[in-house]
Amino acid sequence: MGENKGLARRRAVVAVQVLVLMVVLLGAAALTIDVGAVINTRADLQRAADAGALAGASVYTTDEMMAVRMDTAGVDGLPGVIVDAVDRSSGFSYVNPSFGTTHTSVAVSDILTGWINANSATENIHTSPDAKDYNAVEVTVRRQMDANESGASNGPVEFLFAKIFGKYRANVKATATAMFDDRFAGVSMNHQGAGFLPFTIHEEAFASELTAGGDQFAWDPGSGTVSNGADSVREIRLYPYPLSGSGYTEGDGNFGVLNIGTGNQGVSAEVTQIQNGVTAEDMEMEIGTSTPTFYDDTGAPTDYDITGSPGLEATLKEALAGVIGQEVGFFLHNNVVLSGSNATYTITQIRYGRVMAVRLVGAPNQRGLFIQPITYAGDDVIISEDAPSSGGLVGRLVIVR
DSSP states (O other), rough: HHHHHHHHHHHHHHHHHHHHHHHHHHHHHHIOOOOOHHHHHHHHHHHHHHHHHHHGGGGSHHHHHHHHHHHHHHTTTHHHHHHHHHHHHHHHHOOOOOOOOSOOOOGGGGGGEEBBOTTSSSSSOOOOOOOOGGEEEEEEEBBBSSSOOGGGGGOOOOOOOGGGGGEEEEEEEEEEEEEOOOEEEEEOTSSSEEEEEEEEHHHHHHHHHHHOOOEEEEETTTEEEESSOOSOOOOOOESSSSSSSSOOOTTTTOOOOEESSSSSHHHHHHHHHHHOOOOOHHHHHHSSSSSSSSSSSSOOOOEEEEEOOEEEEEEHHHHHHHHTEEEEEEEEEEEEEEEEEEEEEEEEOOOEEEEEEEEOSSSSSOOOOEEEEEEEETTTEOOOOOOOOOSSOOEEEEEOO
């Protein structure tokens, strides 16, 4: 009889222990599953925010933004760029699902455009900078109970086990800021990127053309064609150009053809490089590296001497006509020294553009290889915190926070 009573007591104690353990196990399940759902959701939202921010920041590489930087876009220029940024951000965020949903909406009020200081890890985005300085997009995506503007709440994360403790759901959000980082330091020609033409223009002449050049040709991105007429983006008359800048008269010497890795082999070598681009091997042979960099790790500028051939080659016209519409790189120099039939250029930078037209016959002031400057953000670009801004002309799209 006493044994039965002892057994009953032990069974009662075990039942209590099992009950306590069940509560603990349910709590552990709630912690593991529901907290895990929150963690997974936050990771999904971060992915959506990153995608949206990068997509939004890509507007700063468009021709529309180039016109804004040139101050030729008119009153609708910057507002149009901002609308495009919002559309791109919301579109790319939307196609990224989060835990338990098939998409991730983002509210217009949660997309900020403006300027961010690339040299600061904590400074907030400035939402009303000068028009030409816009470089960043910040995107916040949310899972929450109450919808904010546009109803973009996506709904909260619903709990499974935590409900037994009175916890039914959680609000989760993630924020990302992307920028077009234009601290251009150099380029790796071993990576796929824009082809390089063997041409150079004096850096002062290039700057002058950016601010006061003509707008004779229009680019149609839909058809990929060039036509006569203005499109609000000035052209650079890349070649031929006077010897050293805008203070020189037509015909003052070398017009800007470079012998990159070819020696003075003449027109045939130039034609090959126009058609196929300057190769990494060409650059290595000429300057000792296929990765030209223009600022060292202290921020001091560096340059390269590259030889060139004087004179205007009308025979290049056919080759140049074959690359109209293509995006290409070209070179800037700050000095040229003539030596007999050759010249040596001091190359200080690389810039990019779209080939619009070629005229290599006729009066000197009517001739030219006309390049429409573009903002370039290829994977071959090297950026550095030690390099200054390229003025929005060359850089990389990056997540900064």
